[in-house]
Amino acid sequence: MNSERFRNSFVVDSFLSLEYTYDESNYVIIRYPYEHTSSWLPGSKLGPNSIIEASKYLDTFDLETGDVPAEVGIYTLPEIEPKVDPLEALKEVEELVDGVLRDNKVPVLLGGEHTVSIGAARAAKRWGAEAFISLDAHMDFYESYEGSNYSHACTSKRISEFMRVAVIGVRTADWEEYENSRGSIIVLREELDTWKDKLSDLLGKRVHLSVDLDVMDPSVLPCLGTPEPDGLTWRETVSTVKGIIENFKVVSMDFVEFRPCPHMGADSLAVAKLIYKTIAYHSRRRRGNLGL
Numbered sequence: 001m002n003s004e005r006f007r008n009s010f011v012v013d014s015f016l017s018l019e020y021t022y023d024e025s026n027y028v029i030i031r032y033p034y035e036h037t038s039s040w041l042p043g044s045k046l047g048p049n050s051i052i053e054a055s056k057y058l059d060t061f062d063l064e065t066g067d068v069p070a071e072v073g074i075y076t077l078p079e080i081e082p083k084v085d086p087l088e089a090l091k092e093v094e095e096l097v098d099g100v101l102r103d104n105k106v107p108v109l110l111g112g113e114h115t116v117s118i119g120a121a122r123a124a125k126r127w128g129a130e131a132f133i134s135l136d137a138h139m140d141f142y143e144s145y146e147g148s149n150y151s152h153a154c155t156s157k158r159i160s161e162f163m164r165v166a167v168i169g170v171r172t173a174d175w176e177e178y179e180n181s182r183g184s185i186i187v188l189r190e191e192l193d194t195w196k197d198k199l200s201d202l203l204g205k206r207v208h209l210s211v212d213l214d215v216m217d218p219s220v221l222p223c224l225g226t227p228e229p230d231g232l233t234w235r236e237t238v239s240t241v242k243g244i245i246e247n248f249k250v251v252s253m254d255f256v257e258f259r260p261c262p263h264m265g266a267d268s269l270a271v272a273k274l275i276y277k278t279i280a281y282h283s284r285r286r287r288g289n290l291g292l
């Protein structure tokens with residue numbers, strides 16, 4: 001579907017300003033700035049374009065891997081105006097992610113709020129993903145929140161109804177969430193070093209990776225929608241993502257809940273760099289024929 005819609009087009013307003021066509025690319029950035037249930041500080045709808053803008057100032061050479069990961073081809077889909085109704089929005093996200101997977105490419109979804117991950121996880125499941133691995137300060141295990149079953153605070157709960165869920169980096173929860181998370185894997189922030197043990201029965205499986213950027217400490221990303229102290233450092237976040245890429249078959253991924261600070265570039269650049277590093281690790285594993 002996507003290849004027909006976007007064949008031979010390229011987007012100047014693209015990640016790293018790359019001009020690969022859709023057909024030439026192995027990774028596809030999907031911007032879906034859905035934001036309708038933010039409970040505290042709004043602005044995550046501004047996240048995707050702020051990330052794209054900052055990405056233009058990244059070096060394409062990756063010092064750590066010695067690669068130019070951009071050479072795998074990264075295509076940025078034209079901007080999409082999200083649907084207002086959550087069910088319609090999730091359906092649209094599911095179709096977009098599914099279309100990219102059908103074309104044998106890796107979807108990289110940029111939210112918007114965490115709700116969009118539900119659509120991505122549904123599509124990933126169609127392509128064999130058995131688990132949803134989320135990095136998040138919050139459990140997102142509410143049955144319903146502020147009158148909505150599709151609030152950002154219900155994401156893990158909704159997904160747990162059709163797929164295994166693991167949330168890494170948790171440092172706050174309501175009692176209801178704590179109860180609802182029984183049967184899922186929760187790795188508290190202070191247990192970060194043990195995440196691989198806690199996820200041991202899922203190792204090697206096909207998964208969807210979701211990064212709620214509030215997993216990071218507010219000193220790194222100060223303007224999050226729902227900031228929470230004692231977060232992961234930049235280095236802890238990158239190394240955890242790297243570990244997940246190396247120990248699972250990540251079929252699709254998303255980066256959500258980033259709310260850029262006005263007049264600040266460091267935060268958007270940090271997120272853009274995290275995404276680029278993730279693609280670097282993933283493409284290296286993919287090239288190594290490790291079954292992705």
Ligand SMILES: [Mn+2]
Nearest residue numbers: 137138212214
């Ligand atoms: Mn969160």
